[in-house]
Amino acid sequence: MSESREKVSSKETEEVIMEATFRALSKHGYKDLRMRDIGEEMDLTRQVIHYHFDGKYDLMSSFLEYIIDQYEGSVEVADGADPRTELDARIDQCLFGPDFEEFTHWDRMKVYHELYTYAQNDDEHQAIFNDHYERIRGSIVEVVEEGIEEGVFRDVDAEQMGQLITDVIHAARGRRISLGHEGAPEEAKQAIDEFILDSLYEN
Amino acid sequence: MSESREKVSSKETEEVIMEATFRALSKHGYKDLRMRDIGEEMDLTRQVIHYHFDGKYDLMSSFLEYIIDQYEGSVEVADGADPRTELDARIDQCLFGPDFEEFTHWDRMKVYHELYTYAQNDDEHQAIFNDHYERIRGSIVEVVEEGIEEGVFRDVDAEQMGQLITDVIHAARGRRISLGHEGAPEEAKQAIDEFILDSLYEN
Known part of the structure; x- marks a missing residue:
């Protein structure tokens, strides 16, 4: 995630994405998980995920952290x-x-x-x-x-x-x-x- | 495996299949493993696997044992x-x-x-x-x-x-x-x- 972006709203948005990832993981499992499955679990547009994370792997590393x-x-x-x-x-x-x-x-x-x-x-x-x-x-x-x-x-x-x-x-x-x-x-x-x-x- | 089949050769064949499963697993991993991958790791014909095991799941349970x-x-x-x-x-x-x-x-x-x-x-x-x-x-x-x-x-x-x-x-x-x-x-x-x-x- 770019350091220059607004910190407060980024942090909140990330939390929304992380909790959506939980819901998607509980339905699809890790191996079969697609970015779009996470998008379907949140109210924000799916583009937000791509704005914050550079693909599934980057997202999963952040999720683990x-x-x-x-x-x-x-x-x-x-x-x-x-x-x-x-x-x-x-x-x-x-x-x-x-x-x-x-x-x-x-x-x-x-x-x-x-x-x-x-x-x-x-x-x-x-x-x-x-x-x-x-x-x-x-x-x-x-x-x-x-x-x-x-x-x-x-x-x-x-x-x-x-x-x-x-x-x-x-x-x-x-x-x-x-x-x-x-x-x-x-x-x-x-x-x-x-x-x-x-x-x-x-x- | 049927109880009535010849025990000795069955046991040997099973071991051949089990060791072939090891080789296939080390190349493909568990999730992506197909029966044909195991067939490719042994000299016996692939039909032997289907004769002994009722699909991938049955084979993996035997493999675990x-x-x-x-x-x-x-x-x-x-x-x-x-x-x-x-x-x-x-x-x-x-x-x-x-x-x-x-x-x-x-x-x-x-x-x-x-x-x-x-x-x-x-x-x-x-x-x-x-x-x-x-x-x-x-x-x-x-x-x-x-x-x-x-x-x-x-x-x-x-x-x-x-x-x-x-x-x-x-x-x-x-x-x-x-x-x-x-x-x-x-x-x-x-x-x-x-x-x-x-x-x-x-x-």
């Missing part, structure tokens, strides 16, 4: 919370997601996991996911390190633990979506508590 | 191994896979993870994956329970731990495939050791 921004931006932790409370809040948000008016966290995560699977053949999407994963893992690592510095947690390899928790979250979400295990996020939450977070206090 | 059989059947544990040694062997095999002549464990796992993502819209594939997951998780749960009974491990929720380990394995494989993290299986191995298996001895 849009889902990721919503997902990452949704974590709310009270100021001055102790490290364990903050860890719990971050893990809960990743596992159970925020509330949305239209299309739930799980509708959004279905698209996310589908694009994740395709990322192996797509350098740009792979880079977007890698940056996102570093931020998610990094936010967990940071809290673990804080807890170690404060003497609340024992001295563990924070990077290794952050990666482990991020992996468990991803797998539990994928299991709920692909295998229909409705209880997977809750099970993952309990297992992370029992076997991973509790080990922060032992020895 | 074929990959899963190879994967599950490959775990070798010495008789009388102690529970921790057996756990390590099972986890290693799931993470790093067995050796194959043509198409590596990772080529096979790419197809597996792609079909896993599609399983949300496919009751038959979802059922195959669910059975497979229950066996993988069950084999870990069994060893953990053995260790508890023998007094080698502390009394943990074996089902919960089995699910957690299975989730971590799945996520690490997916991360290697989708995000190109070559070291993911090795990292997962270390994190499972450090934070999950070691907790079997504490308290």
Whole structure:
């Protein structure tokens, strides 16, 4: 998108296009999606999509960033919370997601996991996911390190633990979506508590 | 496949078709794959495929079971191994896979993870994956329970731990495939050791 165009209305228009993309994706799936399917899901003229995005691929990359921004931006932790409370809040948000008016966290995560699977053949999407994963893992690592510095947690390899928790979250979400295990996020939450977070206090 | 047909030659023919399917998949991908693409990857006449399988969908379901059989059947544990040694062997095999002549464990796992993502819209594939997951998780749960009974491990929720380990394995494989993290299986191995298996001895 051109930097010189009006910022405010562009942002609103982009959001309209992104939500129309959701509706089109839920009907047609990713592989079969055409730009015109998205046009049919919004009141604005279809030319607006072509004005903002340079084809389907450019639009899907922005769409992926849009889902990721919503997902990452949704974590709310009270100021001055102790490290364990903050860890719990971050893990809960990743596992159970925020509330949305239209299309739930799980509708959004279905698209996310589908694009994740395709990322192996797509350098740009792979880079977007890698940056996102570093931020998610990094936010967990940071809290673990804080807890170690404060003497609340024992001295563990924070990077290794952050990666482990991020992996468990991803797998539990994928299991709920692909295998229909409705209880997977809750099970993952309990297992992370029992076997991973509790080990922060032992020895 | 009809039960009455000659079993031995059928089994060999099926393997030829399955390996041809691998070659065709690696060229065309799952969505765009046609039966004729598989025919072009084998010396036998294409009619053989239609004799054995009732269309692309039936073939892909058998193909999924074929990959899963190879994967599950490959775990070798010495008789009388102690529970921790057996756990390590099972986890290693799931993470790093067995050796194959043509198409590596990772080529096979790419197809597996792609079909896993599609399983949300496919009751038959979802059922195959669910059975497979229950066996993988069950084999870990069994060893953990053995260790508890023998007094080698502390009394943990074996089902919960089995699910957690299975989730971590799945996520690490997916991360290697989708995000190109070559070291993911090795990292997962270390994190499972450090934070999950070691907790079997504490308290």
